[in-house]
Amino acid sequence: xxxxxxxxxxxxxxxxxxxxxGEHARVSVTAPSYGTDTAAATDxxxxxxxxxxxxxxxxxxxxxxxSVVDELGLKRFKKPGGLYFYQGEHTTPESTLRxxxxxxxSQGQRSAMAALENLRRHYDPRLWALVGVGGGIHDEHARxxxxxxxxxxxxxxxxKINPRGxxxxxxxxxxxxxxxxxxxxxxxxxxxxxxxxxxxPPAPAMEEFEVYPGVIGSGEAVIADRESDIRDYxxxxxxxxxxxxxxxxxxxxxxxxxSVHGPAxxxxxxxxxxxxxxxxxxxxxxxxxxxxxxxxxxxRLLPYLC
Numbered sequence: 369x370x371x372x373x374x375x376x377x378x379x380x381x382x383x384x385x386x387x388x389x390g391e392h393a394r395v396s397v398t399a400p401s402y403g404t405d406t407a408a409a410t411d412x413x414x415x416x417x418x419x420x421x422x423x424x425x426x427x428x429x430x431x432x433x434x435s436v437v438d439e440l441g442l443k444r445f446k447k448p449g450g451l452y453f454y455q456g457e458h459t460t461p462e463s464t465l466r467x468x469x470x471x472x473x474s475q476g477q478r479s480a481m482a483a484l485e486n487l488r489r490h491y492d493p494r495l496w497a498l499v500g501v502g503g504g505i506h507d508e509h510a511r512x513x514x515x516x517x518x519x520x521x522x523x524x525x526x527x528k529i530n531p532r533g534x535x536x537x538x539x540x541x542x543x544x545x546x547x548x549x550x551x552x553x554x555x556x557x558x559x560x561x562x563x564x565x566x567x568x569p570p571a572p573a574m575e576e577f578e579v580y581p582g583v584i585g586s587g588e589a590v591i592a593d594r595e596s597d598i599r600d601y602x603x604x605x606x607x608x609x610x611x612x613x614x615x616x617x618x619x620x621x622x623x624x625x626x627s628v629h630g631p632a633x634x635x636x637x638x639x640x641x642x643x644x645x646x647x648x649x650x651x652x653x654x655x656x657x658x659x660x661x662x663x664x665x666x667x668r669l670l671p672y673l674c
Contacts (some may be wrong), residue, residue, distance in 0.1 A: 421455075422674045424493030424634070425469035425666070426483045428615060431655045432500035433471045435663035440467055451486055460671040468493065476588055477618030484622045495548070495635045495673055498619050499666050501658040502584065502611040502640030503591055503650065505599050509562070510610045510642045512654050513577045515665045518584040518638040519544035519552055522605055523617035524598060525587040537601050542620035548635040551672035556581055565664065577661050582610030584638050586617035594647040611640050637673065639666050 427433040433454070436442070442454035455468040468491045472479040480498070487493060504510025526538040543549065556563060562578035585602040591612055593599075602609040616638045627633045641658030644650040 419466060421468055421491040421493040422465040423467045423495045423497055423670070424484075424487040424491055425467065425497045425499050426480060426487070426615070426619070427469060427471050427500050428475055428480070429500060429655060429659065430471070431659040432662070433469060435656075435659040436469050436499055436666065439660075439663040439667050440469075442467065442469055447490060451490070453490070455491075458667070458670060460674070462671060463674070465670060465674050472615070475614050477586070477615060477621070480615035480618035481622045484619065484626075488626065493634060494632070495637070496619060496623065497636070497666055498613075498616055498638045499662050500613075500640065501643035501655055501662065502613040503644050503646030504611050504642040505585070505591075505602065505646050506582075506610040507645075509578075509580045509582065510645070511578075512642050512644065513575060513657055513661060514562075514642050515565075515577060515579045515658075515661050516582045516584065516611045516638075516640045516642065517552055517555075517579060517665065517669070518582055518611075518616070518640070519549045520583040520606075520608075521616045521620040521638065522583055522585050522602060522609060523587065523620070524585055524602060524605075525589075525617070535597075537598075539601075539605050540617070541606070542624065544620075544623075544637060545633075545635045548637055548673060552581060552637070552669070555669055555672045565661070565668075574660075575657075579665055580610060583608045584616045584640060585609045585612040586614065586620075587612070588614060590614070590650075591646040592644075592648060592650040594645075596646070599646065611642060612646055613638070613640055635673070637669070639669070641665075 425436050427436055437454050440458050442456040445453050445455050453468050453470050458465050458467055470483050470487060472483045510516060520543050523540040524537055528536045562580050564578055566576045567574045583606050589598060591598055619636055623636050639662045641662035643654040643658035
């Protein structure tokens with residue numbers, strides 16, 4: 369067969385798609401529709417699967433996610449499978465960072481680990497940041513509104529109960545990678561310890577707050593008792609445990625187990641705005657303030673972490 373400028377076929381059951389026949393034929397292909405996956409067109413650019421993402425932020429409460437989104441100017445994006453992420457770019461004096469944030473389905477270690485897995489699978493960021501509110505257990509440093517920056521986590525839930533009902537807790541202590549610790553140290557070296565943050569536009573009435581480096585105690589319990597044995601255990605375990613939460617233990621555990629996925633395991637950091645003092649007055653009244661302060665410190669820390 370000579371000088372064939374079209375298409376030839378022999379045999380039965382031939383299927384052709386997205387083809388055109390003829391010397392000047394052209395094919396126009398319309399991208400498939402994914403139903404509700406419209407946020408990429410309306411709210412932000414779709415994630416480039418080949419792009420490098422610098423920071424993946426995990427939040428728990430809606431106030432926490434809203435504060436991060438507002439502070440960093442992120443845009444909503446919905447994956448075809450139904451997962452929501454908020455992504456964007458943030459420029460520091462040294463570089464432009466690609467940031468993505470998500471919210472867990474619920475409180476606790478397991479939901480936090482699931483959110484981290486979603487971030488790893490869809491974005492694979494170089495740094496994980498757990499940002500939001502926590503309960504302060506140190507009267508001097510962890511006052512309501514202050515922010516605790518942590519590269520150390522003590523997980524306190526492991527315990528042994530003997531036949532007499534006595535409980536012996538077995539803490540697990542993990543530290544973030546050295547590069548993250550050095551970055552946090554540089555921040556406090558330049559801003560002081562504590563770092564003091566005053567009112568910032570566009571919120572000139574915002575109260576000044578302090579930022580401290582410290583250890584986070586983490587477990588599944590919501591602590592609302594100043595006489596709790598957990599508080600006593602944590603302060604005895606490490607005198608620099610300043611606050612408690614329900615997710616940082618899952619973050620540090622996931623980071624350790626994620627090391628099997630490849631040589632470049634992300635760094636991690638925990639940033640907690642103090643919303644209560646883990647006592648009988650615990651409530652929701654200071655969540656917005658604490659979450660906003662934590663998000664602001666994330667933004668201020670980015671040049672030191674990435």
